[in-house]
Amino acid sequence: MKHVSLAEWTAYIADEVPDAIKIEYEDHLYSCDDCLTVYMEAMERKEFIQPTEALDIADSVMRSIAQINAGPALEERPKKTKSMRTITKHYLIAAGFTILLMASGAFQSLAKYVDNVESASLKEKAPITEGLIDKTFNWMDDIEKKNKEGFKYE
Incomplete structure (x- = not known):
């Protein structure tokens, strides 16, 4: 596959590329360091674009708040108090x-x-590990006892 250009990676990041081409781009990205560098550059450019979009959203939210505050003042609203x-x-x-x-x-x-x-x-009963440890020590004690008595293993 040929190398992918910066414009094509930007379109990929903006999700403006068909799924079949996305798969090709992703497969190529795994094997090509040059395209990985170009892809990272496109990502950095996208990060610089997004904060301005966030500012637009913040401005619209602030305008909405101003419109809400332009309504009746808090002092004019009826207070709900329990008797x-x-x-x-x-x-x-x-x-x-x-x-x-x-x-x-x-x-x-x-x-x-x-x-x-x-x-x-x-x-509650003792945990299983404690039971296994007890059985192991008992078994080892039996072996030691048999060794002292002169028991021979065949």
């Missing part, structure tokens, strides 16, 4: 549910459940 009566009503409902749950024993059964889970986690 003391509503706050007291919610507090009393929460207190009532708490008393109901305490009287029914829901918190006690929850405490028992937590205790059971904690005790079960403490009673």
